[in-house]
Amino acid sequence: MTNLSNLYRQVIMDHYRNPRNKGITNAPNYVKCHLKNPSCGDMIDVESLVEDGIIKDIHHDGQGCSICCASASIMSEVIKGMKVDDAKYLIDNYLKMVSNQEYDQNVDFDELQVFDGVKDLPARVRCASISSQALLNTLKKEDETDA
Numbered sequence: 379m380t381n382l383s384n385l386y387r388q389v390i391m392d393h394y395r396n397p398r399n400k401g402i403t404n405a406p407n408y409v410k411c412h413l414k415n416p417s418c419g420d421m422i423d424v425e426s427l428v429e430d431g432i433i434k435d436i437h438h439d440g441q442g443c444s445i446c447c448a449s450a451s452i453m454s455e456v457i458k459g460m461k462v463d464d465a466k467y468l469i470d471n472y473l474k475m476v477s478n479q480e481y482d483q484n485v486d487f488d489e490l491q492v493f494d495g496v497k498d499l500p501a502r503v504r505c506a507s508i509s510s511q512a513l514l515n516t517l518k519k520e521d522e523t524d525a
């Protein structure tokens with residue numbers, strides 16, 4: 379994490395040591411997604427609970443590096459309570475930001491902004507994105523069940 383600023387590193391280490399919303403419920407009304415990152419050994423489960431178009435709850439669990447675990451924790455805090463459409467837009471732009479693509483600069487990433495520096499660390503892009511990708515997958519599955 380040599381290219382990440384000191385402040386960002388502190389936020390990441392805080393979430394890594396004290397993850398928020400950790401622990402999978404496996405409750406039937408939650409939608410779950412499991413993703414792996416073979417290059418780093420990260421494995422993560424994310425589950426979401428959506429009611430009336432609002433993300434009421436997010437849980438995550440798994441094993442991985444500090445960037446993977448911290449991004450899952452931060453993502454769960456930032457996205458919880460958002461409208462599904464807003465969350466999808468935020469995640470879409472977050473994934474672009476960490477993989478160094480053009481993204482909407484007006485999006486408020488809140489604490490997820492700490493992963494901005496990951497774009498300069500190509501080997502870690504997947505670490506910073508799998509939890510958000512997994513959450514996005516649960517939201518898409520939710521759509522399919524509604525249809």
Ligand SMILES: [Zn+2]
Pocket residue numbers: 415418419420442443444445446504505
């Ligand atoms: Zn990793």
